[in-house]
Amino acid sequence: MQIFPPAADTAVRFAVLVLVIAMVGLPLGAWEYLQSTYETQVGWVQDQPVPFSHAHHVGDDGIDCRYCHTSVETSARANLPPTHVCMTCHSQIWTGAPVLEPVRLSMATGEPIRWRRVAQLPDYVYFNHSIHIDRGVACRECHGDVTDMPLMRRAKPFTMQFCLDCHRDPAPALGPRELVTHPQGLGWTEAQKRAHGERVMRKLGIKPDELDNCGVCHR
Ligand code: HEC
Ligand code: HEC
Ligand code: HEC
Ligand code: HEC
Ligand code: HEC
Incomplete structure (x- = not known):
């Protein structure tokens, strides 16, 4: 006995197929997404002993x-600040704040605050x-705009490709030396950046064809 006409049969089969794809496909897609951010850690934040805000x-x-x-x-190394740097201000302001208790404790005991790292390379990579x-490569090129970070997060994937992309074509990343710590930069167009960078490269004799030698980063 035939309950459905043949056309309905095809429709049901199609519906089942869609369901199966959705059930298998979605978790797979989510897994791949997690894997990719897991590997690059872009956007990840760490729980910190004190909720220090670069945004503030x-x-x-x-x-x-x-x-x-x-x-x-x-x-x-850039170095993380020792506790007394925090206390130059926080012995004057927010002195009783509960969030700053670990800072006061660290000052009293001499035990450094143990910050969890978010921007770190494997040991076998040399960075300076x-x-x-x-050369005028601004912090934001590698660490993003920290004024947007209530908690520090990894802004860029610190993969080999990330380093090489710039080493093979550094011009657009060579900004004015006095603006290296500016969190946003001047808002130049790509063409302006490149023109400025090419002048810097000529002046300083930067040679991209040597900057991707393995020995630059693996010593
Ligand atoms: C040059 C002065 C200065 C230094 C140095 C400083 N702070 Fe602050 N901090 C402030 C000011 C001003 C505020 C008030 C909050 C704001 O700006 O909204 C603040 C607020 C805070 C707060 C409250 C939450 C927040 O962000 O609003 C925490 C936590 C904090 N600071 C932690 C630290 C730690 C940890 C250090 C050392 C690594 C440090 N601060 C160094 C000036 C300073
Ligand atoms: C008042 C002190 C203070 C100032 C100013 C400050 N930082 Fe920080 N920075 C810290 C502290 C404390 C930590 C460790 C806690 C954290 O990760 O938020 C840190 C962590 C970082 C990290 C993560 C390092 C790691 O591997 O975990 C980066 C990157 C960074 N800062 C970049 C910057 C840049 C770029 C600027 C300027 C645009 C800046 N910071 C200004 C205190 C400061
Ligand atoms: C060309 C990319 C690049 C630029 C530009 C750069 N950093 Fe970093 N930064 C890194 C890398 C990569 C690490 C991780 C180093 C490691 O683990 O050996 C790092 C680590 C850090 C750390 C953690 C402590 C340390 O020294 O390892 C801080 C803090 C930091 N950077 C702040 C800054 C500040 C502030 C500036 C601008 C004045 C800046 N960085 C510019 C790539 C960069
Ligand atoms: C946004 C551009 C940019 C990025 C990203 C970048 N670099 Fe560089 N790097 C440069 C420039 C420019 C120089 C200076 C070249 C010169 O003066 O000859 C340099 C030089 C270096 C040197 C010193 C070379 C020497 O001859 O002493 C090392 C080591 C290095 N980079 C490692 C890294 C690593 C590791 C990464 C990735 C985590 C990285 N860089 C990411 C632009 C960049
Ligand atoms: C500008 C810096 C830079 C240069 C030049 C460079 N590497 Fe790397 N390399 C890195 C970084 C950063 C990592 C770490 C990647 C990670 O943690 O995902 C890495 C990782 C590796 C690894 C570990 C496996 C992997 O792929 O993660 C190998 C192998 C390697 N590099 C080989 C080389 C060889 C061979 C060359 C020359 C052809 C070279 N590298 C040139 C920065 C560099």
């Missing part, structure tokens, strides 16, 4: 990166801040 301190209060990340111009800053 840099965006609202206008504190320069170098006030806290003191060695970024002179050495490979000072050379990038010296």
Whole structure:
């Protein structure tokens, strides 16, 4: 006995097929998405012992990166600020705030605050801040606009491709040296950036064809 006409049969089969694709496909898609952000960690934040906000301190209060990340111009590492840097202000303002209790405790005991890292490379990759800053590569090229970050998050995928894309064509990333810590930059067009960068490359003798040698980053 035939309950459905043959046409309905095709429709049912099609509906079942769609359902199966949805059931298998959606979780697979979600899994792939998670995998990709899992690998690159872009957009990830970490729970921190103190909810330190770059949006407030840099965006609202206008504190320069170098006030806290003191060695970024002179050495490979940018450094995280020791507790007494926080206390230059927080012994005066927000002195009783419960969120700052771990800061006061760290000051009293001498135990450093243990920040969880969000921007980190594997050990086998060599990176150096000072050379990038010296050439006018701004913090925002690699760390994004931190005035938009109530909690620090990973802005760019620190993959090999990310490094190589710029090393093979650095011109658009070479901005004015005095604006390296500016969180947004000048809002130049791509053409303006490139024209400025090409002048810098000629002046400093930057050679992209040598910047993708393996030994630059794997020493
Ligand atoms: C140059 C002064 C200055 C320094 C240095 C400073 N802060 Fe602040 N902080 C402020 C001001 C001003 C506020 C008031 C909040 C605002 O701007 O909205 C604040 C607010 C806060 C708050 C309250 C939540 C918030 O963001 O509104 C926390 C938590 C905090 N600071 C943590 C720290 C830590 C941790 C350090 C050291 C790494 C630090 N601050 C260094 C000036 C400073
Ligand atoms: C008042 C101090 C202060 C200022 C100013 C400041 N930072 Fe920070 N920064 C911190 C602290 C404290 C941490 C560690 C906690 C966190 O990750 O938010 C940090 C963490 C970071 C990290 C993550 C490092 C990692 O691997 O976990 C980056 C990137 C960073 N800052 C970039 C910047 C840039 C770019 C600027 C300027 C545009 C800036 N910061 C200005 C205090 C500061
Ligand atoms: C060319 C890309 C690039 C630029 C430009 C850059 N950083 Fe970084 N930054 C990185 C990488 C990559 C790491 C991770 C280094 C590691 O784990 O060895 C890092 C790590 C950090 C850290 C964590 C502490 C440390 O030293 O490892 C801070 C803080 C930081 N950067 C702040 C800054 C500030 C402030 C500026 C601008 C003055 C800046 N960075 C410019 C790529 C960059
Ligand atoms: C936005 C552009 C940009 C990005 C992104 C970038 N770099 Fe660079 N890098 C440069 C420039 C420009 C120089 C300086 C080249 C010169 O002066 O010859 C440089 C130089 C270097 C040097 C020093 C080379 C030497 O001869 O001493 C190292 C090491 C380095 N980069 C590693 C990295 C790593 C690792 C990454 C990725 C995590 C990275 N860079 C991402 C632009 C960039
Ligand atoms: C401008 C910097 C830079 C240069 C130049 C560079 N690498 Fe890398 N390399 C990286 C970074 C950053 C990672 C870490 C990637 C990650 O954690 O996802 C990496 C990772 C690797 C890995 C680990 C496996 C992987 O793919 O994640 C190998 C192998 C490697 N690089 C080989 C090379 C070889 C061979 C060359 C020369 C042809 C080279 N690299 C040139 C930055 C660089």
